[in-house]
Amino acid sequence: MTDLLSKFDPYIAEHKGLLDTGVNDPFGVVMTKVLSPTRAVINGRETILVGTYNYMGMTFDEDVIAAGKKALEEFGAGSTGSRVLNGTFAPHIAVEQALKDFYGTKSAIVFSTGYQANLGMVSTLAGKGDYIVLDADSHASIYDGCKLGNAEVVRFRHNNVEDLDKRLGRLPAEAGKLVILEGVYSMLGDIAPLTEMVAVAKKHNAMTLVDEAHAMGFFGKHGRGVYEEQGLESEVDFVVGTFSKSVGTVGGFAVSNHPKFEILRLVCNPYRFTASLPPAVAATAEASIRKLMTAQAKRDNLWAVSRKLHAGLKAAGFRMATETPESAIIAVLLPDQVSTVAMWHQLLEHGIYCNMSRPPATPAGIFLLRCSLSAAHTLADVDVIVSRFVQARESLATMKAA
């Protein structure tokens, strides 16, 4: 018998090699208690969370929790069914209405995760004979959506408008085309030149889908995302988002003004062949989205702490992935996996949790300590975070010298 898992032997060996150096497992962190949007207990130590995408700090919001409890009691623990059969409850309709109100769109479709929202939208919109043109640094859920569908997939170099133009120009003029962009790219935290890219897409008669997962709540007048900030609301055809970042729970969605948008519910497998969100999750999402509409103070604070963290780490001599803080993702570049893991481990020992990111999640050759703050962090928290980054680096230097 051929052991089907033996193809993963190189990964097993690599992971073992990593752990044998005596570090915490960067992919095996357990939070035994979550104290707030900014604090959790990891390895028995109170740790500042600096990598949870809990941008608006909504996870422990009183109104959100109360809405969830109420729905849990009134509708039960789960829907046990698909949205198109027995799985649509009042809270599912209510959260879709909240999305329509938030985005000012005619339609909103909620999926069970953000990953499934991309999987479903990408694979269903572009079919056989159509073309998908996507940014090289697109999220795995977008690539997987391409694999699930039957369209021809063409990639352009990250955020490169001319590259997009050239590739669109090589496609048959009459073919269906979908250009997929992201407002904020989640690894480096850089934002896309959507104005130019959407204009190029229009020039070639392509439809556009923008994933705003990492921008909801704090980009644009209404917090709709980078596309709103760049004035593209009447230009972009489909916007995809998630409940697992700014909204503070789990789920994904797509919004659109397309008159035929609702038909996707009946033809999109990642929507119709899975159970709908638990009603309590839908209710927490609804409560959170409605509060995000007026969360100006949270939004201001998120930008203030994010800018301060970027400036503080840069001043302390860390190499930043973006020259300026373009989004709420503040990523620190390191030269290789060994040094990245060692620094990540030291940070955890100093009570800081951030994300360790490496290829293929990151672009080729890029190793990151990816930080993101929340509106619940204070400016004083940022001082502590930066000082612990410096201490962790000093601990490493001491260990190397020893």
Place this chain on the structure above:
Amino acid sequence: MDRAPVYARLLELIEPFNKKGIALAEATSFADDLELDSLTVMDLVANIEDEWDINMPLNILPDLETIGQLADAVVKLKG
């Protein structure tokens, strides 16, 4: 389109990715011989697309295991 000049130019485009400095031939495999990871392959593909002004859809990449197969694909896509 003539295959010979395509093949010759392909070798030049691949050379920067030939970190182990092995001899390149028709049967050289991207995964086994050159040990290119999926991200590196993407960079190479982008360069090839711009060299011949073609789009090389991701869907066809799994079938292109060797330099010879890649040369055939470029000739076919260029038409």
